[in-house]
Amino acid sequence: MCKTKYLLLDDELNRPNKNDSFKSFIDFLQRDGNLLITTLAPGEISKLLIDLKRELEDSDGLIIDLQLGDIATKDKIRSVLNAPPIAQQIREWQANKKLKEFPIILCSTNNNIRKLYLKDITSHDLFDHYITKNYDDNNDNEDIVRILVALAKGYKTFLKSKASYKEWLGVTEEDYDLNPFFYLTDTRSKPIHVLVKYILKELLEKSGPLINEKLFAARLGIDIEKSMDWGELVKQYFLNARYVGVFSDWRKNYWMGRISNSFCNITGHTLNTISAVERVELLKSKTKLTELVPAKPINKCNSTYYWALCKGYDSPIDPNEAYRVLSVSDPMPWQEYEYVSLDAMLNRKGFENGEIVIHPLDRKRFSIDKRRVDEF
Secondary structure, eight states, X not given: OOOEEEEEEOGGGGSSSOOXXXXXXXXXXXXXXXXXXXXXXXXXXXXXXXXXXXXXXXOSEEEEXXXXXXXXXXXXOOOSOOHHHHHHHHHHHHHTTSSOOOOEEEEEOHHHXXXXXXXXXXXXXXXXXXXXXXGGGTTTTOOHHHHHHHHHHHHHHHHHOOOOHHHHHTXXXXXXXXXXXXGGSOOTTSOHHHHHHHIIIIIISSSSSEEEHHHHHHHTTBOTTTOTXXXXXXXXXXXXXXXXXXXXXXXXXXXXXXXXXXXXHHHSSOXXXXXXXXXXXXXXXXXXXXXXXXXXXXXXXXOOXXXXXXXXXXXXXXXXXXXXXXXXXXXXXXXXXXXXXXXXXXXXXXXXXXXOOBOHHHHHHHHXXXXXXXXX
């Protein structure tokens, strides 16, 4: 099997005695044999750019340290550039057809990612993803090797195929609504990394025509952790809803339209008009899969007309009992808001990666509900 090859650019390679944690990080990336990591140490800028371009000709992607000037070479030379300007130079080479297109992955410590990168949104479009050297903490313990391989494979799909977005995404007439895909109707003038960013950020990460497995289960009213027949239910009755387009070997998503149609065909009912208990009982009756358990409401909630996940608890919730979460920008017309429950806000659940802020349109209602709890 051909390995996916990434070049790692990191000033840790200038350290005379490589520390154990850095060596462990490289070993971690290569642990299952699917990734091959080659390395390049930063130094004097003109030589670095020449070496970098040469090495990248034979690479499937680049992993680049956020801060490249902390550790000098043996000749006391420090890199004068950090990751964003180097990534910008690479994207310019790619735009001018001087270098093939491939994923660029930002890499740093957890602390630097939070303090420097996440707060500087101006450079985010240059990178396809970020990982941390605290590899046990990478994106909620996602399999980062699988992600890196999937990104490289996705780029190769775009490089090899001039197919339309319908073929890239596996879109059928059942899923068709031009709005989410309009940006992809003219792909000839767009660099691959721009298309990748749009598909990942606007279609696969955010709920809309496609939803993740946890939200899929919530909309069926099912407690996915307690339902032993969940896998069989999906396999036997909702397999057609699985997203199988580009990056599907990274993100497990499902077409919401197909879910709704399948549920109606199985039960004879419209999904969002009945409660969780009714949804689950109908599924158990029609499929004979009895190990399906309805999800219970979050504390201080009563409705089981679930259609969202609480951002604090990652549990099913009725949006009418929740509050919209403020994001950097409001959702596009085909996308949905994230929601948070009253109990999660009061107990600051899910705040580990930053503050959850309620959307201005829901703040008055939250204040009223909070006051009622305080008075009680």
